[in-house]
Amino acid sequence: MSPINSIDMSLTRRELLKAGALAVAAVPAVGPVAAIAQTPKRGGTLRLTFQADPLHFDPHQTLSFVTMVPLSFAYSRLVKVKAGPSVKPMTYPVEPDLAESWTQSSDTTYLFKLRKGVRWHNKPPVNGRELTADDVKYTYERFLTITGNPNKPVLEYIDRVEAIDKYTVKFTLKEPNAWFLDLLASTSTWIIAKECVEKYGDLKKVESVVGTGPWMLERWEPNVKLVYTRNPNYFVPGLPYADGVDVLIDKDPASRLATWLSGKTDFGPEYQHAVRWLDAPVAKQRKPGMQTAEYTWFTSGSTGFKLANPPFNDVRVRRALSRSSNLAELYEALAFSQGHWTPNPAVPAAFAEWSIPIDQLGPEGRKLYDFNTAEAKRLLAEAGHPNGFKTTVEAPATVYGPDFDDFVQITLKNWKAAGIDADLKLKEYGAFITSTIFGKFDSMFLGLRGAWADPEAYFYRWFMPGQPLNVWGVNDPRLTEMIKLQRRTFDVAKRRQIVFDIQRYLADQALFGVDGSIRILSAWDAHIKNYMPNNGFDYGGRLMAAWIDK
């Protein structure tokens, strides 16, 4: 039995101040973060806008950010992605949350020791009782057995969960999975209370949001706001600093920007508190003390095609497709990016530790990112298409906003210049995500990717035979073996090499269309201290130690 982690999560003020000071050194892209540590102040309300209303509040019935972000203020997990100024954006270190420590006795067995004295929110029907191992067991059993949990792939390799005693939980996996702790830190694994499910039938109703997190959901005014109040019994002493959080729901981007510029909110108006690069000059002018962090977003464009059918069964055609994609022109044109972007290999660049640098790809893989229409034409001619070819491409209509529409148009224009004449078929969003992304398309599709917070998902779910999202129809024994091997490899450095090899192979075979991600500019007001944004849905976790200097 080897102890892996036994960090005490009780942060002292000194530790927090130290963390704040470290951030200045750790994050070069960050703007004017206060260089001199200040004493945190309790009180005040954090005000932010959010782009959508929650669909409902059941984390086992959706993987959408519109539910997970609101839940992040009220719930806790066994382990979580570390947050705060000491964490460099685009890295996702795992630390204890409700678990105090854990040990791994074999490749498939984990033992978690829970914190003692953790109390549920003092709300009916749970009424502030103590959290126990039975709650953890109940949560994961519901997670794995409830009908229609789209998050099931996160933990589907778990064989059983046992409550050994009041504060000890044992996980037995069906097979080794080196990503287990990272996946356990996913924002779908909130620990829930059995009483709520029993009382309400499920967790969809707002009254059922009873967690152990830093804030309690006081009320939800649909399409208006979510109001949270401080959990006085939160298990990390002294936290959270803010007495409340007001999440204003505002679906209109212009209105969100206006609200922020007029000082009615404290954080940038877009997802992850980003401000569009197009709006950044106005924001800097109106908010001179604004703090910022620039980092690469999870989200990127995605190009799908049918490998089994001509012409995409020919690697030269696939390479031509990427060579004809002018990513620089694309990301220069978008209001969100205005030239701030990063090319993505198979694992998005937002996973700084797992995404292979483009210059470390093989020679053929590297070339994919080198826009060259003439070379694309030559490859097509070599593949027997001297005059190019006609095809169809499906894309969702309207829902992703004008930047996505621009992305589609510029991509099609560049493909056409090389001879790939794709006829655009816009599909209503609901139809797109229930048919196209499951492989029901004729030849190609253009969409977005970026919902998954673990790097493995980007090759496991897309390229592993039998996975529903392997719409390409990839069944490559060499690739499959590498994907299986990395799952069994617990040594992080060795696993990283295998993951890099997978990305080299995917690029070499051009099994995906090249894309990039925007380097977003997250922004927050001068009076918000001790805060650092990052990718992912855990808004609450990242704001827990933030305080208001007013």
Add this chain to the structure above:
Amino acid sequence: MRSYVLRRLLVALPSLLIATLVVFTLPRLIPGDVVQLMLEEKAYGKDLEDLRAKLGLNRPIHAQYVDWLRAIGHGNLGESLWTRQPVLAEMTRRLPVTAALGLIALGVAILIGIPVGVIAAVRPDGVLDFFARSAAILGLSVPAFVIAILVTLLPAIWWGWTPRARFVEFSIDPTAYVLQFILPATILGIASAAGIMRLTRGMLLEVLQQDYVRTAWAKGLRERVVVLKHALKNAVIPVVTVLGLQVASIAGGAVIIEWIFGIPGMGQFLVDAIVQRDYPVIQGINLIIVLIIVLTNLTVDLVYAVLDPRIRY
């Protein structure tokens, strides 16, 4: 009059029945499966069937339709497939919001459209008429959402202030509740005001040429009496017809205005429901809209009799 109203209501019943069939069937013809939408990217074989059965969507469509009609008969519009909230309860909360927005917008349209139309008609081709007609063309040409975005965003960029306010419930502050509708309702009512102004002007110009108006002038009546008492009453009959049609137009425009101003009304509810294929919500809202339009048209017909004594039912 009473028998006319009863006759109209009886005639409306088959229309409503046909409408229920349409609002029940059409949402199910939109491509995309609500069950797969709910299960999102990972649907496990049996999950789809289980959830479909749980939601009652695995039964023949005619059986679902009959059940729905039966439930409506008991005043039950069902519950949202996603949130499990009763549709009627949610609509009871949202309908007054959209109604307030729509009524104020209609009021704005009338208060601007008719007086300006009258002024333009009594001084045709004058300076005021020129400005009124130009403003009307502008009001008709610029979509409400463009005006809304400019009004929201430009003051924030220039002065760090925005008129955009957070929605306040009536129970919390009744005055603020009413005041918060003024700006969005004005923007929403602008296009209708422009249309009403042009129609009022045109109709009044025509009426002012008629013999009985000339007689009124010859009797030495004051301009105000001739225009407002004798001419306007006849001129506004077509305007009343248009007002009835404006209800549907304002209801449509309310969707985008509610979106921009964050007003939690029926418009947002409907758009979200369509995107999510939330059939009971789509059906419920459309049924209520059909009811409102039927009743509005009936009211418009009845108002004719008040405005024109020659019309009798």
